[in-house]
Structures are given as C-alpha cells and as structure tokens.
Amino acid sequence: xxxxxxxxxxxxxxxxxxxxxxxxxxxxxxxxxxxxxxxxxxxxxxxxxxxxxxxxxxxxxxxxxxxxxxxxxxxxxxxxxxxxxxxxxxxxxxxxxxxxxxxxxxxxxxxxxxxxxxxxxxxxxxxxxxxxxxxxxxxxxxxxxxxxxxxxxxxxxxxxxxxxxxxxxxxxxxxxxxxxxxxxxxxxxxxxxxxxxxxxxxxxxxxxxxxxxxxxxxxxxxxxxxxxxxxxxxxxxxxxxxxxxxxxxxxxxxxxxxxxxxxxxxxxxxxxxxxxxxxxxxxxxxxxxxx
Numbered sequence: 001x002x003x004x005x006x007x008x009x010x011x012x013x014x015x016x017x018x019x020x021x022x023x024x025x026x027x028x029x030x031x032x033x034x035x036x037x038x039x040x041x042x043x044x045x046x047x048x049x050x051x052x053x054x055x056x057x058x059x060x061x062x063x064x065x066x067x068x069x070x071x072x073x074x075x076x077x078x079x080x081x082x083x084x085x086x087x088x089x090x091x092x093x094x095x096x097x098x099x100x101x102x103x104x105x106x107x108x109x110x111x112x113x114x115x116x117x118x119x120x121x122x123x124x125x126x127x128x129x130x131x132x133x134x135x136x137x138x139x140x141x142x143x144x145x146x147x148x149x150x151x152x153x154x155x156x157x158x159x160x161x162x163x164x165x166x167x168x169x170x171x172x173x174x175x176x177x178x179x180x181x182x183x184x185x186x187x188x189x190x191x192x193x194x195x196x197x198x199x200x201x202x203x204x205x206x207x208x209x210x211x212x213x214x215x216x217x218x219x220x221x222x223x224x225x226x227x228x229x230x231x232x233x234x235x236x237x238x239x240x241x242x243x244x245x246x247x248x249x250x251x252x253x254x255x256x257x258x259x260x261x262x263x264x265x266x267x268x269x270x271x272x273x274x275x276x277x278x279x280x281x282x283x284x285x286x287x288x289x290x291x
Contacts, residue, residue: 054082061089065098072099072122076107077171079128079179085120096120105164108172128179133188136173140166140195141228147202148221152214159206166199187278191231194271198224201264201271208261216255216265219248223272230276241276245269 005013022028057071068085075083085091085099099120103110109126143166150158173192177185210217223244230237248269252262 053080055080056084059087061092065094068095069098069102072102077174081124083122090117106168106171128176131176136169140169152217156206163199163203170196194275198271201268205264219244227272227276231278233279238276238279245273
C-alpha cells in the first residue's frame with residue numbers, strides 16, 4: 001500500500017498508519033510502535049518489540065562433550081539469544097570444558113552469565129543488527145587467501161589455526177542471516193557455506209601430501225580472488241574463473257598427484273566456480289542476464 005509523507009513539526013516528517021493494520025495489532029492512539037532499519041535501508045514497523053529467542057538444552061552425563069558443544073554451536077547459529085543448559089545429574093568436567101571452548105573459539109558475542117554444577121546460562125551480548133555481513137564475508141575471503149599462500153609456502157602447520165578463524169566468522173555470518181532474514185540472506189548463506197567448505201578442504205589438504213601442487217594452488221588462489229568480483233555480476237571475471245576451473249581439472253588429470261589430495265583440490269575448484277556463478281543472477285545494465 002502507498003502512503004504519502006507529510007511535514008510534522010519543525011524537524012520531522014510522518015505518515016498515517018492504516019486503521020485496519022492498527023486494529024489487527026491492537027494499537028490505538030498513544031500506543032507504541034517499533035521502527036527498525038533493515039540491511040537495504042528500508043524501514044520496518046511492527047506493533048511489538050521482537051522477543052529474544054530463549055531455548056533450553058537438557059543433557060545427561062552420558063552425552064559426549066563433542067555433541068553438547070555442537071548443540072551449543074547450532075543454537076548460536078540459529079539465533080538463540082539466551083540458552084539454558086541443564087542436567088539433573090550434574091555435568092561432567094569434560095562437558096563444561098567443551099561448552100566453554102566452543103563459546104570462546106566459535107561463538108562471537110556469546111557469554112556464560114551463570115554457572116553451577118547442574119546449569120549453565122549463556123546469553124548473547126552483541127547487537128547482531130550492527131554486524132556488517134559484507135565485512136564478515138570480506139574477512140573470510142582474506143583468511144582463505146592466506147590459506148592458499150601458506151600451502152604454497154609449505155607452512156602447512158598454520159592452516160588449521162586459520163581455518164578455526166574462518167569457522168568463527170562463518171558462524172557469526174550464519175547467526176546474522178538467521179536473525180535478520182534480509183533479502184540477500186539466501187545468497188549470502190550459500191556464499192558463506194561455499195567459502196567455509198573451501199577452507200575445510202584446504203585444511204584437510206594441509207594434512208596430505210601436497211608436493212607438486214604449487215601451480216594448481218596458484219591457479220586456484222587467483223580464481224578465488226576473482227570469484228567475488230564475478231559473483232557481483234562481472235562477466236569477464238565469471239569467464240576467467242570458469243576457465244581457471246577447467247585448467248585446474250586438466251592439470252590435475254595430467255599430474256602425478258593421486259588420491260585424496262586430487263579430490264580435495266577438485267572440490268575446491270568447483271566451490272570457487274559455484275561462487276562465481278552467482279554473478280549470472282545479477283542484473284547488469286538495467287536487465288537480467290540470461291542463463
């Protein structure tokens with residue numbers, strides 16, 4: 001529905017809320033409404049404040065620490081603002097340690113606010129709407145580019161630490177997407193997931209025999225650097241990334257590299273090209289690109 005803005009007082013403007021919407025939301029003269037700005041600069045008006053998501057996990061001492069910590073991570077990514085972990089029989093030291101490490105290493109803005117033998121309360125202390133998703137994506141790009149550099153240098157021992165940082169930013173990005181639900185959420189989630197998978201594959205490759213892969217890693221690194229411009233709709237970059245993928249596949253088929261290393265690098269090549277191909281959906285010069 002269209003509404004016209006009119007001058008209100010000396011320094012403000014206003015528009016009239018439809019009576020049907022006001023009645024539906026139980027509003028009348030003097031009621032409070034809540035105004036928020038979304039990622040694209042639009043205004044969202046609601047009849048009530050958004051309630052913070054609160055959830056509870058009930059565990060027992062038989063659950064592995066890894067399962068408990070993974071559960072915490074999932075609640076973080078899916079937007080839980082307050083999480084209660086409870087065990088009637090008490091928690092094992094290993095479970096408590098795994099929860100604390102998960103929060104420290106991967107859950108930016110999550111903090112333990114209360115703890116006893118039977119209960120841990122975790123709360124979010126970051127206003128997720130102040131997170132810049134583009135900066136999160138840019139940071140992950142920089143970290144993955146560094147992984148390529150370290151693999152080529154042969155300093156593979158630092159790659160796992162870089163991968164942990166990628167996971168931390170990935171989880172923050174997914175949390176942002178699940179809470180804000182902006183118009184670009186689907187695309188951003190897909191790109192984040194592809195980049196996180198690239199980082200995982202490079203981490204795995206760092207534990208394999210990668211001797212003789214310098215040329216392939218250089219080609220992949222260059223393609224990765226170009227794929228983000230490609231994902232914004234630059235046709236030349238899209239073409240160069242797809243060419244690089246084909247070059248890598250051909251090079252690997254002719255090389256003396258075998259086994260899991262080849263599979264990992266092939267998967268990285270496809271992930272990079274998949275990021276680039278998001279550019280085919282972008283509008284260019286006022287029209288949509290044909291696929």
